[in-house]
Amino acid sequence: MSALAEQAVARTPRRLALRFRGMSDRAIAWLFIAPTLLLLLAINIFPLLWTIQLSFTNYRANRPNAPIKYLGLDNYRDVLTDPEVWHAMQATAHFVLWSIALELVLGFGLALLINRRFRGHSFWTTIILLPMMLSPAVVGNFWTFLLQPQSGLFNSAIALLTGVDPSSFQMIGDVRLAPWSIIMVDTWMWTPYVMLICLAGLRSIPDYIYEAAEVDRASPWRQFWSITLPMVLPFLMLAILFRAIENFKMFDMVNLLTSGGPGSTTEVASITLKREAFEKWRTGYSSALAIILFVTVFGVANIYVKALNRVKQR
Amino acid sequence: MSMPLSAHSVAEPSQWSKRIASLIVATYAIVAILPLFWIFLTGFKTPPDSIAYPPKILFEPSVEGYVNLFTTRSRQTPEFLASLPAPQTWYERLVRSRNMVIGGPSKVVPRFVNSMVIGFGSTFLAVCFGTVAAYAFSRFRVPLADDLLFFILSTRMMPPIAVAIPIYLMFRNLGLTDTKLGMILLYTAVNVSLAVWLLKGFIDEIPREYEEAAMVDGYTRLQAFFKVVLPQATTGIAATAIFCLIFAWNEYAFAVLLTSGDAQTMPPFIPFIIGEGGQDWPAVAAATTLFFIPILCFTILLRRHLLRGITFGAVRK
Numbered sequence: 001m002s003a004l005a006e007q008a009v010a011r012t013p014r015r016l017a018l019r020f021r022g023m024s025d026r027a028i029a030w031l032f033i034a035p036t037l038l039l040l041l042a043i044n045i046f047p048l049l050w051t052i053q054l055s056f057t058n059y060r061a062n063r064p065n066a067p068i069k070y071l072g073l074d075n076y077r078d079v080l081t082d083p084e085v086w087h088a089m090q091a092t093a094h095f096v097l098w099s100i101a102l103e104l105v106l107g108f109g110l111a112l113l114i115n116r117r118f119r120g121h122s123f124w125t126t127i128i129l130l131p132m133m134l135s136p137a138v139v140g141n142f143w144t145f146l147l148q149p150q151s152g153l154f155n156s157a158i159a160l161l162t163g164v165d166p167s168s169f170q171m172i173g174d175v176r177l178a179p180w181s182i183i184m185v186d187t188w189m190w191t192p193y194v195m196l197i198c199l200a201g202l203r204s205i206p207d208y209i210y211e212a213a214e215v216d217r218a219s220p221w222r223q224f225w226s227i228t229l230p231m232v233l234p235f236l237m238l239a240i241l242f243r244a245i246e247n248f249k250m251f252d253m254v255n256l257l258t259s260g261g262p263g264s265t266t267e268v269a270s271i272t273l274k275r276e277a278f279e280k281w282r283t284g285y286s287s288a289l290a291i292i293l294f295v296t297v298f299g300v301a302n303i304y305v306k307a308l309n310r311v312k313q314r
Numbered sequence: 315m316s317m318p319l320s321a322h323s324v325a326e327p328s329q330w331s332k333r334i335a336s337l338i339v340a341t342y343a344i345v346a347i348l349p350l351f352w353i354f355l356t357g358f359k360t361p362p363d364s365i366a367y368p369p370k371i372l373f374e375p376s377v378e379g380y381v382n383l384f385t386t387r388s389r390q391t392p393e394f395l396a397s398l399p400a401p402q403t404w405y406e407r408l409v410r411s412r413n414m415v416i417g418g419p420s421k422v423v424p425r426f427v428n429s430m431v432i433g434f435g436s437t438f439l440a441v442c443f444g445t446v447a448a449y450a451f452s453r454f455r456v457p458l459a460d461d462l463l464f465f466i467l468s469t470r471m472m473p474p475i476a477v478a479i480p481i482y483l484m485f486r487n488l489g490l491t492d493t494k495l496g497m498i499l500l501y502t503a504v505n506v507s508l509a510v511w512l513l514k515g516f517i518d519e520i521p522r523e524y525e526e527a528a529m530v531d532g533y534t535r536l537q538a539f540f541k542v543v544l545p546q547a548t549t550g551i552a553a554t555a556i557f558c559l560i561f562a563w564n565e566y567a568f569a570v571l572l573t574s575g576d577a578q579t580m581p582p583f584i585p586f587i588i589g590e591g592g593q594d595w596p597a598v599a600a601a602t603t604l605f606f607i608p609i610l611c612f613t614i615l616l617r618r619h620l621l622r623g624i625t626f627g628a629v630r631k
Contacts, residue, residue, distance in 0.1 A: 023536065026454070028450070028454070028539075029450040031446075032447055032450035033446075033447045033450045033456065033462070035442075035446070035447070036443045036444065036447040036466065037462070039443060039506060040466060040507070043499060044469040044472075044503060047479075047480030048472070048480070050480040050483070050484070051480045054479070054480070061479075061482065061483060106342075113338055114335070116327040117332075118332040118339075119332075119336065120336065120340075121336070121339070124340055124343045126614065126617060127343040127346075128342065128346055129617075130610070131346060131350070132624075133560065133609050133612070133613045135563070135566060135580075135605070137564075137570075137581040137584075141584060141585040142598070142599070142602055143349070145353075145356070145593075145595055145598070146352065148365075150367040150368075151364075151366060151367045153369055166368070188346065188349070191346075192346075196624065197621065197629060200621050235629065238628055245471055248473075249473040249474065251474060251566075251567045252566035255566075269473070270474075270475050273475045277475065277478075277479050278571060283483075287480075290475070290476030290479060293473055294476055297473075
């Protein structure tokens with residue numbers, strides 16, 4: 001190490017060395033953290049405070065010179081009594097719950113199978129991972145092509161498997177099916193994510209636990225419920241947390257796949273927010289909605305993380 | 315393993331269960347990759363073939379999609395086409411055969427360049443800021459460190475549209491709307507939280523003894539950081555950089571709301587590749603394929619660190 005140190009001292013520019021030689025660890029700590037904090041203050045916290053301020057006004061971004069009136073909590077009252085907002089929250093809940101449920105079942109199932117370490121498992125895993133690395137917007141866009149009735153691949157595949165006429169149903173244009181199209185595309189894209197986390201969970205279980213269970217003649221079923229599931233649970237909960245936050249915020253994929261339609265069947269919270277803020281230009285109102293959404297995510301995530309920590313400590 | 319194990323032991327699965335597992339996993343993988351493969355194929359179809367019913371599995375490959383992606387064209391009358399000199403290049407000939415003439419290059423190259431500039435710019439800044447901040451959180455007793463770290467993470471919980479409302483107003487006041495600088499700063503801010511969390515994990519794994527030994531040998535703290543810690547953290551920094559790059563590359567919500575032309579990146583551009591009568595699907599598929607190639611390479615490069623990246627460093631292998 002000494003030779004290395006001398007070499008490094010020799011290579012360090014003298015001016016830099018002199019300037020920082022006397023710096024205390026404390027000063028360095030703050031110097032190192034400052035750029036990140038300043039950037040986040042400027043681009044996250046300041047805008048957040050501004051949003052809070054705007055949420056009490058009737059400001060409209062497309063009329064910057066109109067007089068601004070303070071409305072108190074009126075915007076919040078309007079948001080919370082707006083049936084469109086409640087409809088959007090329901091659509092979001094439907095989307096979040098079903099997509100996570102499907103991703104958990106498929107992802108955990110795949111992880112259990114991949115964990116048998118058959119030949120070529122790592123190759124297939126890499127293939128399976130590809131969808132989640134793509135841009136959700138680009139994914140939403142090309143799924144509109146795949147889901148076209150008649151010419152789309154999806155309808156033809158279903159027709160081939162079930163014998164129905166491929167033009168007899170529309171995944172995107174149908175009020176009943178559209179919510180399931182966004183769930184399906186999300187599941188296609190993010191099952192690998194849950195799978196990867198579950199796989200890490202399964203690999204963290206030491207083999208000797210199963211060997212001991214074998215000695216005790218525990219059935220595979222029993223082993224799954226008493227060993228595998230409890231040991232993987234913290235990982236599953238983590239996967240649920242990340243997916244729930246991401247899907248609650250979901251904008252890009254849904255915006256390009258259905259853009260909230262038909263009617264407002266797939267209008268999730270972010271789409272409503274975008275309509276209010278950037279189409280109707282009700283900046284004050286949409287700021288109130290934004291704050292409510294943020295508080296919801298933040299609050300639920302906080303409670304959830306506490307529960308997660310309790311599971312981990314067990 | 316000396317003890318007798320039943321056929322369905324989890325610890326050492328039987329050959330049969332392995333075979334069944336590999337069959338199911340391979341089937342899932344093939345079904346899951348099929349949409350992507352279909353898009354890849356569509357890039358080599360002609361526009362009529364791409365929307366044929368029933369969908370064409372066998373078709374005559376054509377590069378029309380790629381030609382359409384890189385050019386703007388206009389339809390002309392046969393009389394006008396006949397009056398033109400003979401086409402000079404293969405792609406002109408292809409466009410002429412569709413009764414069209416090339417108007418000029420399309421915007422795809424500038425959009426691709428924007429994606430690169432904004433992606434690399436924001437990644438560079440986020441990784442620089444993130445590395446030093448992660449080092450400070452890893453090695454020093456920072457007051458309220460846990461709260462600060464949670465605050466840094468919580469900035470990722472806001473829906474992007476909610477953040478975009480004030481950012482839109484702020485950028486308008488500062489003249490940053492539709493500029494690369496504005497997008498670089500914004501993506502840096504989003505990525506820096508990921509960078510801090512990931513790099514803190516990587517730096518935590520480098521033994522403190524290395525720096526301490528260097529400091530005993532006369533290094534200052536900063537020299538120890540630059541000459542000892544940074545080289546040790548190279549893998550972690552590279553993995554983090556790729557994750558930041560992928561985020562910036564794929565990002566859509568901010569891009570579509572805050573850019574319209576000069577700083578527009580690929581994700582908001584691809585859905586608006588229009589041909590005659592709607593989206594020009596072979597061109598869209600061509601753009602999607604080209605857009606996806608870097609991600610494909612990165613995924614293979616990142617395979618070992620993927621889990622860490624997608625969970626903000628919460629799960630390590």
